[in-house]
Amino acid sequence: MARWNKSVLNPEQQRSLKLEVLYKVAAAAFRRNGYHGTSLIDIADILGVSKATLYYYVKNKQDLLFQCHLAAADQALETICTDPSLNGLERLRRSLVAYVISIIGEDSFSVVILEERSLSDEQLRVVIEKRDAFERRLQDVVRTGVTDGSILRCDPKFAVFSVLGAANWVTKWHRPEGAWTIDEIAQASAALLCRGLAAGPLPSYPSNRLYGDQQP
Amino acid sequence: MARWNKSVLNPEQQRSLKLEVLYKVAAAAFRRNGYHGTSLIDIADILGVSKATLYYYVKNKQDLLFQCHLAAADQALETICTDPSLNGLERLRRSLVAYVISIIGEDSFSVVILEERSLSDEQLRVVIEKRDAFERRLQDVVRTGVTDGSILRCDPKFAVFSVLGAANWVTKWHRPEGAWTIDEIAQASAALLCRGLAAGPLPSYPSNRLYGDQQP
């Protein structure tokens, strides 16, 4: 990736395109080395730009992290499935598949694995509020499942914590060059986790060599 | 906690006791603020000691992190259940309970949630080797379960990744002052995750308000 990775040539949205690339690169670097372990020079080098240039786009390093958090929160919210024709369990499964893909995919802004103490109090407040909103939406999906009988009776908050934990952790061990594709991982994770919450007879998931492949 | 927290008064093992306290305090600080986000002064302050004193006990900051990793690896290894009278699923469940308790308990050395790039190549090699050993032992438990029919056919490596992911993530959201006890969390996590892997009719787990409580 060099020089903003030639992000097209629009006059007006140039800036927001560059910002998006910057956030993705920063998030990826933060994920790898941690917030404090990543210098702005690291990020500038990846973009083929000088450190001073970055300050034309972001207020400071802390704000850069904050922006990553905000972008990631929006990205996460989009993964929630609310299709009313599906039961709670299937909505949860689809949400998880989408979520895992979003956080380990090429376009991830995810910075959930980072220590949160790097943000200011006010920034942290906002981020936590947004994250809570996401988690509450997922909890609602679980509650729907409990009500419609597809999900076992449980504490939705705890269930979401567990399920998101396994999902978020994927960013720690997933290697793009590894044997498993992103889609495989997402499907298998969702299948395993949903099975842990499923109430009745388990729905049959698509065949997957990581999990859920029922043939001998 | 002040001044080595009066760790008894043995002549010879004084040092190792102090080291143990130091590692626990350091690990807790690292978990909270990340490796780079934690200064040795932070740690020294918690111990009620000057920064220079720490250098009497550890070679440098990086080595301190390394020692935490080593201690955590040993701690993790001890959580694996190998009771031959139990089937694989139950062994896995007990292992998970013990593991979760070990990482969020008072005596945790756990630093798994940290970025690994802070270690030297050689240190990282050792840590990864130790962690692999632990994960392989857990994979063996899963394999045992698949063989004895208690666990669904699956990729043991992936299963262990998922299960440990959810477990490790607990360190992110668990609050000692929260409503859930460590034991409750450990039991519920293990129950949920094992259910996701269980093959046949699910064993009944002890009642738990977070998960597995089957009564209406």
Add this chain to the structure above:
DNA sequence: CGTTTTTTCGACTTGAGAGTCAAATTAGCA
């Protein structure tokens, strides 16, 4: 072209934290 506006950068200041060391303090023990 020349002029203006946007974008980039080199060179700088600054602060924080890692790591050192000789001196001071404390503990062990005769």
Add this chain to the structure above:
DNA sequence: TGCTAATTTGACTCTCAAGTCGAAAAAACG
């Protein structure tokens, strides 16, 4: 008590990275 070894510390250096700024380069535009 005095002597010795173990332990602790204040004061120091040094490096690295955040953040600034005025000038240079590059677009935009007439």
